[in-house]
Amino acid sequence: MEIWGSVLGGYPRTREERHALRDLERGAIATHELEIRTLMASSVIIGSQEAVGLRYVVDGMVDWHDMFRPFASAWRNVTVGGLLRYFDNNFFYRIPVFTDRPDPEYFVWPGRLRTFSAIADPQPLKVVVPGPLTFTLMSKNASGMSKEDLAASIASALALELRAAQDSGAIAVQIDEPMLSDSDISADDARLAAELISSMVSGLKVPSILAIYYNVPRDDVYERLLDTKVTYISLDVADAPSRALDLIAKKGFGGHRPVLGLIDARRIEDDDYERVKEWLLQATRGYDGDVGVTTTTWFDTIPYRYSLRKTVILGSYVERLASEVSRL
Amino acid sequence: MSYQVPSKFPTTVIGSYPKIAGASEIIKMRDKGLISEAEFHEKIRRPIAEVVKDYIEAGIDIISDGEQSREDMVVYFAHRVKGYSEGDWVRIYDNMYFRKPIIVDELRREASLAIDDWLYASSISGGRPVKFIITGPYTMMEWSFNVHYKSREELIMALAKIIREEILDAVKAGAKYVQVDEPALSTRPWKEEAELAGEALRYVFAGLEGVKKIVHICYGKLEKILQYILDYPVDQFALEFKNSNFRLLPYLKEYGYDKELGYGVVDVHSLQVESVKEVRNAIDMLMKLDILPPEKVYINPDCGLKPLPREIAKAKLINMVKAAEEARRAW
Known part of the structure; x- marks a missing residue:
């Protein structure tokens, strides 16, 4: 079995980045000064991942206020409204408000890839976008379109984004659908997500990852997702290990390669290596392909210094697992 | 001085009130070590007195210290x-951050935590009962980091021990209404989480007699958690209804809810002041479902009033009280 590591998504801001953003809002610094701070913070984040040998590297997305914001800013017919709790976190996102079909004014990722690829070189970067179902259900639909039509139009805009990212050198694309772990999601919603995500990644040459986290999807929802035409399915294991491992034992990965969220990105204590190893062995029983080990979610709800420590833990555990598990 | 709490639809608050001018500066002085804890509680009395005055003027029956500290x-x-x-x-949102506390050693309560403010509010309440309000063990655990305790079970019980000690002292000091706030519970509305919180709350409230035991939960998926919390050893749940458009009401019926209910009829996330008629309709809606008698229904806002401007918070309370008075005559 080949085992590789990758951080799921964004990193927290450094103190300098926080202060620079605040100073920009007050008009005390110019945009290019903020960009320099962001570049410095991202460089450290990229370097920390490369230093521990992670396969897919992220730029940390430290300038994003939440997962939807850069896309809401880049698209016509979308604004942002009030704050709402983001899943079970003590963190709040701004609700995107769709007044019509999203129309990309510019792409979010190509510019980032151009900037950060030089820093990450020789390792290319993974890009992350919100999934169309999560985007739709966590937004306010003032467009007059049905939920299905709005979701399809979001998927269409995101598909253009992914193609542009691939053309700009992305090594992998990840589509985040945390809403699929919500207990109220219907099997029909899951089928819709599977169809839309399949269409988003069709024609892409780079590997694609469907990431589901914050909870474990229901059996009937997960069954529908197994039809999604992505390379990898990523599940959050460490948050609710017994339910996650039970789901994997019952349903498997449906021919997809697994990515397992084994490093807890929402707690700051060091993860227990033996427990991580046990979860990996249980989740991959009878499987002999490549397996990704990742963080349960993004790092942006823990302090910066712990995100760096967790990156080191992820890298060192992957190295140990690759050495020990491949001998079993 | 005694005060007669109405037997039907008593009005109350969840706890926090908009910060009175000067309160935030007093907190900063204490945090910077410029004043001692004793001086802090002395200085914060002025904002507490303002809150109590607002509550009394609005006609609230069971008040709080407004959590000005x-x-x-x-x-x-x-x-x-x-x-x-x-x-x-x-980060909490956008570029807004707070220092999330970290548990780095064995937890110990070395002095009382919130009793001073409660005592002061009680001394100026004109006989009205003052709720003793404390954050619950599950929420303290979930909204802190931990690098000391080996398991969540161990941690939550350590927090429960401290909270119990504080509550016992508050009861000794005369508290008759004890409210434990557990907003984090509705964000993870799963059976195992409710059981974990339940075990801690059983310990917190064990053997507590002659005191109204209240748990407050708000937002999130309350309807998911409700079925798992009904056996908690409490007299009352104070729950949010208004913000979620009373989505929870049918579930009370479905699960045979029979404890006292703190009925959230005022949205603390809206600047619009609910009219007397609107609040009255909300009370009627509950009563028509024939779930609880009026003696078991307390009328309160969804949650703490802290997010609102003071004048709006007070206006909402005034209308809430008027609606409760009308409801007492009708039911």
Whole structure:
């Protein structure tokens, strides 16, 4: 079995980045000064991942206020409204408000890839976008379109984004659908997500990852997702290990390669290596392909210094697992 | 001085009130070490007195100290419990951050945490009961980081021990209404989480007699958690209804809810002041479902009033009280 590591998504801001953003809002610094701070913070984040040998590297997305914001800013017919709790976190996102079909004014990722690829070189970067179902259900639909039509139009805009990212050198694309772990999601919603995500990644040459986290999807929802035409399915294991491992034992990965969220990105204590190893062995029983080990979610709800420590833990555990598990 | 709490539809608050001018500065002085804890509680009396005045003028039956001392429901206690470190910066939204406390050692309560403010509010309440309000063990656990305790079970029970000690002292001091706030519970509405919180709350409230035991939960998926909390050893749940458009009401019926209910009829996330008629309709809606008698229904806002401007918070309470008075005549 080949085992590789990758951080799921964004990193927290450094103190300098926080202060620079605040100073920009007050008009005390110019945009290019903020960009320099962001570049410095991202460089450290990229370097920390490369230093521990992670396969897919992220730029940390430290300038994003939440997962939807850069896309809401880049698209016509979308604004942002009030704050709402983001899943079970003590963190709040701004609700995107769709007044019509999203129309990309510019792409979010190509510019980032151009900037950060030089820093990450020789390792290319993974890009992350919100999934169309999560985007739709966590937004306010003032467009007059049905939920299905709005979701399809979001998927269409995101598909253009992914193609542009691939053309700009992305090594992998990840589509985040945390809403699929919500207990109220219907099997029909899951089928819709599977169809839309399949269409988003069709024609892409780079590997694609469907990431589901914050909870474990229901059996009937997960069954529908197994039809999604992505390379990898990523599940959050460490948050609710017994339910996650039970789901994997019952349903498997449906021919997809697994990515397992084994490093807890929402707690700051060091993860227990033996427990991580046990979860990996249980989740991959009878499987002999490549397996990704990742963080349960993004790092942006823990302090910066712990995100760096967790990156080191992820890298060192992957190295140990690759050495020990491949001998079993 | 005694005050007669109405037998039907008593009005109350969840706890926090908009910060009165000067309160935030007093908190900062204490946090910077410019004043002692005793001086802090002395200085914060002026804002508490303003809150109590507003509550009395609005006609609230069971009041609070307005949590004027508390910059945040977790941080306040973390600053005063041994074993917590100050914490590190974590984002709440956009570029807004707070220092999320970290548990770095065995937790110990070395002095009372919130009793001084409660005593002061009680001394000026004109006989009205003052709720003793404390953040619950599950919420303290979930909204803190932990690098000391090996398991969540061990941690939550350590927090439960401290909270129980504080409540026992508050009861000794005369508290008759004790409210434990557990907003984090509705964000993880799963059976195993409710059981974990339930075990801690059983310990917190064990053997407590002659006191109204209340748990407050708000927002999130309350309807998912309701079925798992009904066996908690409490007299009353104070729950949010208005903000979620009373979505929870049918579930009370479905699960045969029979404890007292703190009925959230005022949205603390809306600047629009609910009219008397609107609140009255909300009360009628509950009563028509024939779930509880009026003696078991307390009328309160969804949650703490802290997010609102003071004049709006007070206006909402005034209308809430008027609606409760009407409802008493009707039911």
